[in-house]
Amino acid sequence: MNNIMNNIGIQQKFTLGDRKYTATEIIKKRFFKAYKKLDRRFNVNRDDTYEYLVNFSQVESKPIHNWFYFQEGYSPDLVFNILKHLGKTSAKTFILDPFAGSGTTLVTAKHLGMKSFGFEINPFGAFITKIKTQNYSRNEVKQIRTFKLPQFRNLSDVFSKYELKIIRNLFSEKNLIMIELLKKKINRVRNQKVHDLLYMGLLSILETVSYYRKGGNGLKRKRVLDGADTFQEYKYKVAQIYEGLTNAIHGPEPKIVCDSCLNFERYGIKKIDISIFSPPYANCFDPFEVYKIELWIGEFVSSYKELRKKRRNALTSNLNTNLAKTIGNNHRTKILKDILDYLSNQQLWDKRIPRMLDTYFNDMYNVLKKIYQRTRKGGNCVMVVGNSAYGNLAIPTDAILAQIGDKVGFNVQEIIVARRNETSSQQHSKLGDLVEYLRESLIILKK
Ligand SMILES: C[S@@+](CC[C@H](N)C(=O)[O-])C[C@H]1O[C@@H](n2cnc3c(N)ncnc32)[C@H](O)[C@@H]1O
Numbered sequence: 135m136n137n138i139m140n141n142i143g144i145q146q147k148f149t150l151g152d153r154k155y156t157a158t159e160i161i162k163k164r165f166f167k168a169y170k171k172l173d174r175r176f177n178v179n180r181d182d183t184y185e186y187l188v189n190f191s192q193v194e195s196k197p198i199h200n201w202f203y204f205q206e207g208y209s210p211d212l213v214f215n216i217l218k219h220l221g222k223t224s225a226k227t228f229i230l231d232p233f234a235g236s237g238t239t240l241v242t243a244k245h246l247g248m249k250s251f252g253f254e255i256n257p258f259g260a261f262i263t264k265i266k267t268q269n270y271s272r273n274e275v276k277q278i279r280t281f282k283l284p285q286f287r288n289l290s291d292v293f294s295k296y297e298l299k300i301i302r303n304l305f306s307e308k309n310l311i312m313i314e315l316l317k318k319k320i321n322r323v324r325n326q327k328v329h330d331l332l333y334m335g336l337l338s339i340l341e342t343v344s345y346y347r348k349g350g351n352g353l354k355r356k357r358v359l360d361g362a363d364t365f366q367e368y369k370y371k372v373a374q375i376y377e378g379l380t381n382a383i384h385g386p387e388p389k390i391v392c393d394s395c396l397n398f399e400r401y402g403i404k405k406i407d408i409s410i411f412s413p414p415y416a417n418c419f420d421p422f423e424v425y426k427i428e429l430w431i432g433e434f435v436s437s438y439k440e441l442r443k444k445r446r447n448a449l450t451s452n453l454n455t456n457l458a459k460t461i462g463n464n465h466r467t468k469i470l471k472d473i474l475d476y477l478s479n480q481q482l483w484d485k486r487i488p489r490m491l492d493t494y495f496n497d498m499y500n501v502l503k504k505i506y507q508r509t510r511k512g513g514n515c516v517m518v519v520g521n522s523a524y525g526n527l528a529i530p531t532d533a534i535l536a537q538i539g540d541k542v543g544f545n546v547q548e549i550i551v552a553r554r555n556e557t558s559s560q561q562h563s564k565l566g567d568l569v570e571y572l573r574e575s576l577i578i579l580k581k
Contacts, residue, residue, distance in 0.1 A: 232501055398508075416522050
């Protein structure tokens with residue numbers, strides 16, 4: 135495919151049928167044809183039932199899941215539906231989530247009485263997952279109900295405690311003082327589980343009481359600085375946590391490790407019945423950037439050096455990870471090679487993007503291989519993933535991951551398209567027919 139790019143001028147026109155096309159248009163037509171072929175091979179079908187389940191928007195009404203709004207999460211109903219769809223409903227089912235995020239898969243597994251194991255590289259994500267999946271005694275629940283807010287008093291120079299450069303822009307001094315007073319009070323709680331619940335509650339209101347909101351790849355200043363009151367917000371949050379605890383179903387607590395799932399071998403995981411997860415999308419969003427406020431204020435990181443070290447071990451889905459690591463060749467399917475060739479000849483907003491994509495699929499190859507080796511015969515692996523676009527080319531991450539799944543030994547049962555991304559008319563004209571590949575899908579693999 136790439137030869138066309140090398141041998142002819144991009145703007146030179148070619149006649150095809152009754153129309154003239156530029157070389158770029160012809161190349162895109164070829165990509166479209168190749169993507170369609172993959173769709174046929176992998177039994178790609180749209181299923182609207184999943185449209186609202188692939189994101190976190192419906193979680194507000196779900197106790198425990200609603201303790202923290204995790205924008206990259208999916209709905210617990212997605213996990214239920216998948217288990218039902220694949221007939222994995224026995225309580226003996228052992229579930230893996232190698233990218234636990236805020237723990238949706240693991241919380242659901244626990245509610246169904248299933249044992250599970252999760253990896254999460256971001257210490258903040260690993261922390262909330264742990265808090266949401268523990269069992270709490272009556273006495274612990276009572277301590278939450280009777281927790282009293284501290285008295286407000288002035289603290290001097292609260293900003294200087296943090297190395298985080300933007301700290302003064304994030305909070306009013308009054309709100310940061312209240313955060314620090316709450317931390318001091320919570321740190322006096324002796325029972326570790328109660329302490330952690332209260333601490334998670336504090337972290338989950340930080341965005342509300344700050345001048346920033348999560349948006350795109352990081353933080354954006356709020357348009358209206360409404361000055362939410364930390365103590366008031368915390369009171370509501372503790373009430374919500376208490377409500378979740380009163381409805382909580384006790385079940386097997388999952389094992390959660392704050393480590394990269396690429397370090398699978400360290401944990402002696404043996405027979406997996408089903409893996410249900412959503413890996414980071416290859417869209418350059420850095421989860422360490424998005425959860426910056428929680429990471430710093432929660433004291434999971436205290437220096438930029440520490441932050442850099444942690445984010446380098448994440449899956450290569452953005453430009454802040456380790457792009458220099460040695461990678462193999464096994465993940466490179468024909469379509470991926472064509473995409474990488476095409477992109478390396480394009481003017482991209484960052485020239486490291488082809489390398490990032492190559493490393494992303496290499497990492498995913500390694501993760502899937504490790505999962506395959508530990509999955510029981512007849513077991514499944516289900517991934518939820520969104521496609522992305524670079525250089526006006528849609529990248530069918532879902533179909534490439536299905537190809538990689540096939541390469542490591544799985545059978546690709548189907549790809550369910552849950553939703554197509556809304557696109558602007560500008561994006562439409564840039565991507566042409568390929569715009570339909572901006573979609574979010576479930577890839578269903580079987581051993
Ligand atoms: C799309 S989110 C998962 C959301 C989750 N399904 C939920 O509902 O909360 C992907 C997660 O993978 C984590 N992650 C990235 N690289 C990782 C790695 N190498 N090992 C384990 N987790 C990783 C990110 O920190 C992020 O929380």
